[in-house]
Amino acid sequence: MMHFIDPIHFVGLMGISALVCGALILGYPWLMARTRDRNDLGSVQCAHVNPTPRIGGVGILVATLISLLFLAPGEMRPFFTLFALTLLPVFAAGLAEDLGWRVSAAGRLVAAALSAITAIALLNVWIPPSGLPFLDVILSVTPAAMIITVIWATGVCHSLNLIDGVNGLAGAMSVLIAAGLAMVAFEAGAYSFATVAAALIPALFGFLIYNWPLGRIFLGDAGAYTLGHVLVWLAIGLAWHASDVSAIALALMFFWPVADTFLAIGRRMSSGRSIGAPDRLHYHQLVMRALLLLSHGRIGKGGANSATTVIMLPFIAAPVGAGVLFWNQPYAAALAWLGFAALFVGSYLAGIVLFRGSRWRKIARQVQYRAELRRERGLARNSQTN
Numbered sequence: 001m002m003h004f005i006d007p008i009h010f011v012g013l014m015g016i017s018a019l020v021c022g023a024l025i026l027g028y029p030w031l032m033a034r035t036r037d038r039n040d041l042g043s044v045q046c047a048h049v050n051p052t053p054r055i056g057g058v059g060i061l062v063a064t065l066i067s068l069l070f071l072a073p074g075e076m077r078p079f080f081t082l083f084a085l086t087l088l089p090v091f092a093a094g095l096a097e098d099l100g101w102r103v104s105a106a107g108r109l110v111a112a113a114l115s116a117i118t119a120i121a122l123l124n125v126w127i128p129p130s131g132l133p134f135l136d137v138i139l140s141v142t143p144a145a146m147i148i149t150v151i152w153a154t155g156v157c158h159s160l161n162l163i164d165g166v167n168g169l170a171g172a173m174s175v176l177i178a179a180g181l182a183m184v185a186f187e188a189g190a191y192s193f194a195t196v197a198a199a200l201i202p203a204l205f206g207f208l209i210y211n212w213p214l215g216r217i218f219l220g221d222a223g224a225y226t227l228g229h230v231l232v233w234l235a236i237g238l239a240w241h242a243s244d245v246s247a248i249a250l251a252l253m254f255f256w257p258v259a260d261t262f263l264a265i266g267r268r269m270s271s272g273r274s275i276g277a278p279d280r281l282h283y284h285q286l287v288m289r290a291l292l293l294l295s296h297g298r299i300g301k302g303g304a305n306s307a308t309t310v311i312m313l314p315f316i317a318a319p320v321g322a323g324v325l326f327w328n329q330p331y332a333a334a335l336a337w338l339g340f341a342a343l344f345v346g347s348y349l350a351g352i353v354l355f356r357g358s359r360w361r362k363i364a365r366q367v368q369y370r371a372e373l374r375r376e377r378g379l380a381r382n383s384q385t386n
Helices: 007-026 028-032 057-071 074-085 088-098 105-123 133-139 142-162 169-188 191-211 220-241 247-252 255-270 283-294 301-325 330-355 358-385
Strands: none
Touching: 007 028, 007 057, 007 191, 057 074, 057 088, 057 191, 057 220, 074 105, 074 191, 074 220, 088 105, 088 220, 105 142, 105 220, 133 142, 142 169, 142 220, 142 255, 169 191, 169 220, 169 247, 169 301, 191 220, 220 247, 247 301, 247 330, 255 283, 255 301, 255 330, 283 301, 283 330, 301 330
16 A cells, blocks of 8 residues: 555554544543443444443544545545545434434434435536446436435445444455555556545554454444445545446445345344344354354453454455456456355355254353353352452
8 A cells, every 4th residue: 555655644644543542542431421321232233341432433534534635636635625524424423323322223324325415416426337238227317326326325334334343343344445446546547546545544554453353442333434435435436537447346345244234134124123123143243153152162252253353354355356356347346246145145044054053052052151150250259359
């Protein structure tokens, strides 16, 4: 990424993000005393063991705004300045939820859609023709293309939020997507997009030094939704301004969060539950539980949380790499979409079948027994100390 952003700016953006995130961690007790309690540890999808600040996105946002307002080349600076304004609705709704004001999932989706509509209005860009005839019949009709753009951008924002909670996963995946977008933009000669996309990487690194492996801070809704908005609109803007770039290939970079979201919707609908109801059956949660079972409880929940990201990153990187490889080949990118979708669903279903087997249930009972035994011993030691 040093080819797209100079070392001084790289270190500076990383330092700004790290300083803001560090200050938020230190000030978290003061902040929580003045906001509403969220009780994240009691949530169904909880994957951490200690109360954790969910406002790490603030640090990333500060560094991102600096990139948009000051680092973009002069001829594209008005475009990225207007783009910065589109972040306001989605960031405000997410931050309100992070601070305990209970903005519903529907409310956050509306805010993301409003940010998308604002982007179309201010930037005058939307998803361009894809190069695939069966899609371009729809995308060639401007109102239809605008509606599809709003749905896609809103969905990506929400999908990125669903995987924030496992240490490093959302942040590291965003690094991969930003790097992929920067490489494609550079190859296509869209150097302003390459610079801004590359500038997201140090901003994310400043957050990740706290988020992985110790999980001292999370992106939160403000961070995840805003980061999703920035990434998806960089992709849309790049496809719009560089006609050689395939929108299908850029969309492939968002494969993992989008596929996980569609899987969650299908899973909940098939069981008769609300599609917005949280659960513990996301792909990364299955990987985490597999680690706990395979280690027979020797790896704690915190260790399995962080190890999950390391295991999953190569699989997340594969579609991003395919998007870079097929950046100007829409048919190859479409075939890659189908191939990765088959692998994703097939491996997930195989995992479900495996963990429902009697052998894994026996291991799960053993792990639970050992955890309860350790808890009883800890209580006994505490009582003796007192």
